[in-house]
Amino acid sequence: MKTEIICHPKQIHVLFFFIFMSIMLTHHHEMVLVMGEKTKDTIDNNEFKVGVVLDFDSLVSKIGLTSMSMALFDFYSTTDDSHKRKLVLHTRDSHGDIADAASQARDLIKNVGVQAIIGPLTSLQAIIVADLGNKAQVPIISFTATSPTVSTSQNPYFIRTTHSDLAQVNVIAELVKTFGWKQVVPIYEDTEYGRGVIPYLTDAFQAIDTKVPFRSIISPSATDAEILKELYKLMAMQTRVFVVHMTESLGIRVFQKAKMIGMMNEGYAWIITDGLANFLGSFNSSVIDSMQGVLGVRPYIPRSIELDEFRARWKKRFAQDNPDTEKLELNIFGLRAYDTVWALANVLERLETMNSSHLWKSQAVYNRTAMAASGVSQIGPMLLQLMHEINFAGLSGDFNLIDRELQSDTFQLLNVIGNGGREIGVWTTSNGISRDSSSLITTRAKDYSTPKDNLRAIIWPGESTVVPKGWVFPEDGKKLRIGVPVKRGFTEFVKVTRNSSVSNSSYVITGYCIDVFKAVLELLPYPVLYEFVPFEKADGTTAGTYDDLAYQVYDKNYDAIVGDLTISANRSSYVDFTLPYTPSGFSMIVPLKDQTGSNWLILFKPLNGNLWIAIIVFFLLTGFVTWVLECQDNNPAFRWDFWNQPKTIADFLFSITTFSANNVHSSMAKVVLYVWVFVFVMISSSYLAGLTSMLTAHRLEPTVTDVYELIKNRQNVGYVEGAFVYTMLKKMGFNDANLKPYYSSEDFKEAFTELRKKEERIVAAFDEAPYNRLILAKYCHKYALVGPVYKTGGFAFAFPKGSPLVPDISEAILILRENEGITKLEQTWFGNHKGCSDPDATAYKSSLNLESYYVLFGITGFFFIVAFIVIVGKLLWRNTSLPVMVDNMWQCLRNFWQYIKDLWHRLRQGQYQPIESLDT
The missing domain is CATH 1.10.287 (Helix Hairpins)
Structure with a gap:
């Protein structure tokens, strides 16, 4: 589409008022309109009048007028001469003005007696003229008004013989998804045509998780300075992907200025809609040079011999009709104009009767406008129905209206290289993106996750072959301000140390979270400048909770947060999290006791x-x-x-x-x-x-196993100060008075002992997985995890909403996890705790003790005593005197000692021989 008139939506009603007031003042004497004698005398019963309202100075109108005149000639020269009725075009120039377009349409309906109107040119003009057509029941047929604001459902006599801009929304969205761009800025003109599709385009981007951080609106009447100001504003942003939706006159100026300030260099990505892509063949070399590397989307035109022949004839005819106009190429609008007239001529052949006296039926209404007293077309409804039913193979493709609108399910993807656009692929509703049009004859499942391999090689701005990543850091060299929490304990995760040896404020920031962040940045394919900024007060204490820290990103005080920050639904409403780099979930940790017993x-x-x-x-x-x-x-x-x-x-x-x-x-x-x-x-x-x-x-068992018993008995439980777990425990039913914070692993251990007051002592603690690992690594076999694991998001890095760093860092986290980088960092900071987290863990003794054998030695000693008593009893029973019994016992002991001495002597001499018996 060529030209759009500047008009804010709020001005439409005002325009309507002035347009119809002028019409009333001009024709106030006409209260009831019936076909007068003058009109009746000039009507030929074999003539079917069709009005044409276009802006004769626009490129689209010039292309369309030539195509329409050729369509009439071709239709009546290729068919027999027995036509009872012939289509005649009555053209009017709107001069690019809304009021003129409405006035010319009214004149055609009232004074000329047209049965249909082709046009007008712009979407805003079409809205007003369609209203006139609705009242007079005269079909308004437009091959240029593509804005979805011109609704066929709300205008029953409006026919769109071209595609709606909505048709290319999914094409552009899939193209953006193919290259993985997460931020896109639309640049569009401030007209009904420009604004109409943007809400739908934004919704399509959101559906593929692509943000629209800014919308750039440029007036068609903007000066070069105003265009440059808007482009400099875009240049200062991080986003480098732009979708341009505007007419050719404004689009040319925008790209020329963009090239002038360096926005067509490497790193940028530009996508143009069909408003510009349809004219690539008509732009001169200087314009094409300013658009090198741009991607374009336009309706696909099937190749045919008839089209090639028509294109050659059209060039000659256009040069004859417009000798003062620069050489133009036939585009989709010229073909749609041709097919529109061909369709009307076919419909005319199907009309059963045409009597001028029956074309209009007087209809008096009670509206104050002059048009309200106009007659109503008798043939309009029939013409509307026949247009809806017609179906033929036109030069632009299949001509088949659905809901009075031409459907486009195939689009051509272009790359501006050299002297024009080069096809890099096609898009269809059934196949998505394919490498070339040959895939149109095949059928495959619908797939909207097309890889880049489905496109031919692309040359990007700056003659680069590398796909732009879609964003860059601001060119002022500003570093990212990374907020880090200031902690009283658990400094293994983040530790902030003030460097007192430096006069100015300087910090040494270390910890597991810091090392993970640095390792992730090393995996990115581009450098990231950053500085850590502690979240602290003037006295060095923390400036707030973790929620407060995350909100600083939303307030733009920080560009990111690095630390033991847990993903939560509340925080996700104002920041974007990367993938977690720690295990998710929290659980109960309790002391272990030896259950072996006596x-x-x-x-x-x-x-x-x-x-x-x-x-x-x-x-x-x-x-x-x-x-x-x-x-x-x-x-x-x-x-x-x-x-x-x-x-x-x-x-x-x-x-x-x-x-x-x-x-x-x-x-x-x-x-x-x-x-x-x-x-x-x-x-x-x-x-x-x-x-x-x-x-x-030793069999070690936990002291507590049931969480709900803790809640029921109102027992004290602990949690890490400032952790997200506090909120979860409140939701689980714990009273605030029973929740006791601790600040470090040492403080955790003390909280279970008598070093704390009874009312401050805890019987269990709830920690997230990273804290639990650290505690178990320090106090192996003294504590255990019991009960279920309550799901949380895990630790992650936080960035502003829509930050392009998030997907890249998330991907780097996955890589770091797969190559065991995170595991190595965990072992560095937390140590190895394998086996310590099992609540049924068994701690093996280094040596046995006497207590375990009390009964065994007791039984043995018991039988020794019993045997001794029995022997003594026997001796006494045999009347053996006590002295004799004692002498016998001493003799046995002396014999045993002599045996030991002889055995030792033989062993030393190497002459050991078993002694069969001892002398008694």
């Missing part, structure tokens, strides 16, 4: 009470059954003796536990014994394994 009974713990009873019962039962079976077999060892038989059975039972019972004769008794030996071996193996585990390890 070790003096540990010998009985491998087996429970029921199993001990079963063993004893079957132990005795086995002996009894064996005794019965051996007695039946007349085994002399098992003969009944009231005093000796129990002793025999007991000796036998204990002997089989050592597999040395050889005095069993009965086969059935042996079977019973073999089964018992098998059971005994299995039980003893399990017993020894369990006892070994108990004797060599």
